[in-house]
Amino acid sequence: MACGEDKEQDPRIQGIAASIRVVPDFPKKGIMFQDITTLLLDPKAFKNTVDLFVERYSGKNISVVAGIEARGFIFGPPIALAIGAKFVPLRKPRKLPGEVISEKYVLEYGTDCLEMHVGAIQPCDRALVVDDLVATGGTLRAAMNLLERAGAEVVECACVIELPELKGRERLNGKPLYVLMESR
Numbered sequence: 001m002a003c004g005e006d007k008e009q010d011p012r013i014q015g016i017a018a019s020i021r022v023v024p025d026f027p028k029k030g031i032m033f034q035d036i037t038t039l040l041l042d043p044k045a046f047k048n049t050v051d052l053f054v055e056r057y058s059g060k061n062i063s064v065v066a067g068i069e070a071r072g073f074i075f076g077p078p079i080a081l082a083i084g085a086k087f088v089p090l091r092k093p094r095k096l097p098g099e100v101i102s103e104k105y106v107l108e109y110g111t112d113c114l115e116m117h118v119g120a121i122q123p124c125d126r127a128l129v130v131d132d133l134v135a136t137g138g139t140l141r142a143a144m145n146l147l148e149r150a151g152a153e154v155v156e157c158a159c160v161i162e163l164p165e166l167k168g169r170e171r172l173n174g175k176p177l178y179v180l181m182e183s184r
């Protein structure tokens with residue numbers, strides 16, 4: 001079952017979950033790091049991951065997929081291409097060359113900031129935010145704020161993994177969050 005959904009779990013999700021490596025105490029003690037690089041080494045698991053999102057978002061009139069640096073850049077572009085949406089990168093500070101808007105946020109292990117190019121979003125855009133993982137929800141919240149400040153409607157946030165104990169879902173202002181699995 002995709003978390004939060006009252007239906008039977010898609011059989012592909014078990015293989016995806018098994019392909020993700022969990023690294024204790026990285027990048028610091030007490031963090032159980034969910035390493036999606038091992039998922040990327042498994043073409044079937046990678047394809048199934050993208051397909052599950054594409055199946056959910058096809059035909060939903062989504063005009064923009066916003067991917068969060070860095071790991072949202074892995075899953076976001078293939079989803080955008082498959083559903084016929086543009087892809088907008090939300091980047092860490094001082095990476096984008098044009099005029100930007102910025103949002104600071106607090107992480108499970110530090111603070112950071114996201115930036116988006118002015119002009120990438122039109123006020124009529126319907127946006128999907130994509131990342132690999134939601135922990136405290138601070139990153140998704142910053143991404144949603146950027147998109148909404150530019151006039152887009154955020155339809156949903158989509159991640160592969162949720163760390164439910166950090167209650168990130170509660171920081172999304174009631175916006176729907178779809179995840180394939182909870183962390184192990």
Ligand SMILES: O=P(O)(O)OC[C@H]1O[C@H](OP(=O)(O)OP(=O)(O)O)[C@H](O)[C@@H]1O
Pocket residue numbers: 068069070071072106107108112131132133134135136137138139140168
């Ligand atoms: O829900 P949150 O508490 O905000 O945390 C989730 C974010 O943390 C990780 O990225 P990280 O900031 O480590 O950057 P990276 O993708 O560049 O490694 C992850 O890829 C999410 O973007």
Ligand SMILES: Nc1ncnc2[nH]cnc12
Pocket residue numbers: 031032033034035108133135163
């Ligand atoms: N436990 C975790 N594993 C991987 N990425 C993360 N980002 C924040 N917390 C994380």
